[in-house]
Amino acid sequence: MKQARNRNLKRLYDWFEQRLQVEGPIKEAVLHNVPRNTASWWYVFGSAAFTLLMLQIVTGILLALVYVPSAAEAWNSLNTLNHQVPLGWFLRAVHAWGSNFMVAVVFIHMAQVFLFGAYKFPRELTWTVGVFLLLMTLGMAFTGQVLRFDQDAYWGLGIGVFILSRVPWMGGGLVHLLLGGPTIAGATLSRFFALHVFVIPGTLLFLALVHVWMVVKLGINEWPMPGRLVRKSTYIAEYDQLTHEDGIPFVPGAFWKDLIFSAAVLAAVGVCAAVFGPSGPGGQPDPSITQTVPKPDFPFLWIYAVLSYLPPSMETPFILIAPILMIAGLLAVPFVASEGEKSWHRRPVAVLALATVAVGWGVFTHLAMSTPWSPHMSAWSGDTLPVEYLREATPLVRQGAVIFQAKQCRNCHSIGGLGGERGPTLDAVATRMTPDQMRYKVVTGGGNMPAYGKNLSPAEIEALVSFLETLHPKGEAPAFDASQQAVQSNAAPAPAGGSSTP
């Protein structure tokens, strides 16, 4: 009975195999020898990225069953997904977290490949295709952020538009092309839907398959050993020898680690999705609502930070030239260093470059999360003043404190740990500046401070400065103008209770 069933199954298998003829190529791909020490936990990121791509495709299709790619309805359909479709929120969360993980895993994969010198001969093209895969992954993240058609999506795309508009000569045309019209509107969402759902994923999947094809054909990069140099003339023979003498079949030797890591990543996506939920949608995409603080999604936060620190004159050249240089640099890596050492022990410049990029990225991302350069738009109306700052204060000082709040000084200057961080914190400003210096600064501005000369009456400035004069720690005297005191003490020989010497 059992034998008969097995025989039937075998016949069915043979029927298909005779027509498809895939057994040979698959067996060859699966059972080919790879260097034994590449069966390592360091080599699991590429397959995890591919797994995440599959997850994104599946969850993306599932979301497309409900999502309406229309500027008028997209936001509503996302809310329907979140609140009315059973587990719609979970699917959205998995897609969003899958995207975060995919960007992260692709970057880690790239860093590992770079560190292990895996881009060297004969794998230059694998790296080149990988660079385009990275760009397309970021393209998916950006277009996906636009499809979450809320305030952040609207203004985030607006930032993209402003960047594009700086291209000389054709900036305006490019903006029209990107938006499908003169403003962010219905046509814009339609074309971003086409990009996010057809154009980019189609190319991404094709290039990912080319990438995997080359990995299978060229073999997995051997574990880098200090002193084992890559030479174009000898490498292929050396690699063949290595895989024959110290190789194991890819399946199961190395593949089980890929499987376990991919499962762990998928589980992590699921847990994050369940715990943290979907991202947005935030406020409605109504550009007449100005009560918004737009911020891009995680992968683009560092750009957001860089853009706030550039001096105005550098901005346009930097925005237009830096991305080209970065991409060209990445593409050039395998052609500049196609031979030689693979081991990070002997590649200090490569290690240093990677560390610099990683630290720079981390610092800018961290800065973008706290945005010390942005005014706190509601600090003036919402943040409280510490009580001790006003205890025993004169009416004039109190009036100054009110002016300090009412004129939005607090939006940029914090006091008692609350308020904006754009300008210096003012808890001890009286120790740094004399009243005259404060007056001058308030009236004329300077640096990053607007001039308030036209917006404050002399009486208001006096009140404000007398409040600021009280801001110094107990036991630390406020700053004073020594020359002024000298003049005063000469004019009035006996100042009542004044300091004895200037």
Place this chain on the structure above:
Amino acid sequence: MTVSEESNRPNTLSTQPEIDKASDRDGPAAVSRRWLLLKAGVALNGLVGLALAVPVVRYLLAPVRTDSSYKSWVSLGDADGFPVGETRLVSFKNPWTQPWDGQTDNVAAYVRRESASQFTVFAINCAHLGCPVRWFPQSQLFMCPCHGGVYYADGSRASGPPERGLFTYDYKIAGGQLQIDAGQMPTLSNTAKLVNISSPGTNSGKDGDCGCRG
């Protein structure tokens, strides 16, 4: 699968001998004729592809038009509704619109009435990267929530990364209505005249900062 198994596998239709015979029969002239025909096939496809590409490119470039073709005059309401010396947030329907634009066709602007006959209508987009600036009447400043750009009441740059003042719309008074020439998201490419950044604390160049009208 061993090599012997592989060779035992039922092969595809065995046309091998016929091909051999055919190639025997073919002299160099016949072969070169076939190559010529192949080239003709490729050329034909190229020609047809090109012919089809022209309308495709035209279709794709459809949104690329002159700025003026997107713009038209929009009323912001009764000019007398704007008090002299004050700045008000107004919103209007974008003149270039599709039925499926939803809320995105609401556009906001700030109207400042300087005197009975003089207005300035600012776009809400920060001149740095387009985020919506907010007006604070108490301190007479526009502040941007993104990168901290700040502008004075007249739209000139006060501080932060913007390299110019706020964008303005052309306006006119028609039949008592304040009208602006709108329809295009203001960016550096369409409304821009790059101007020198006024040095902080001085008033020089402020007018130039906002020289975006007309």
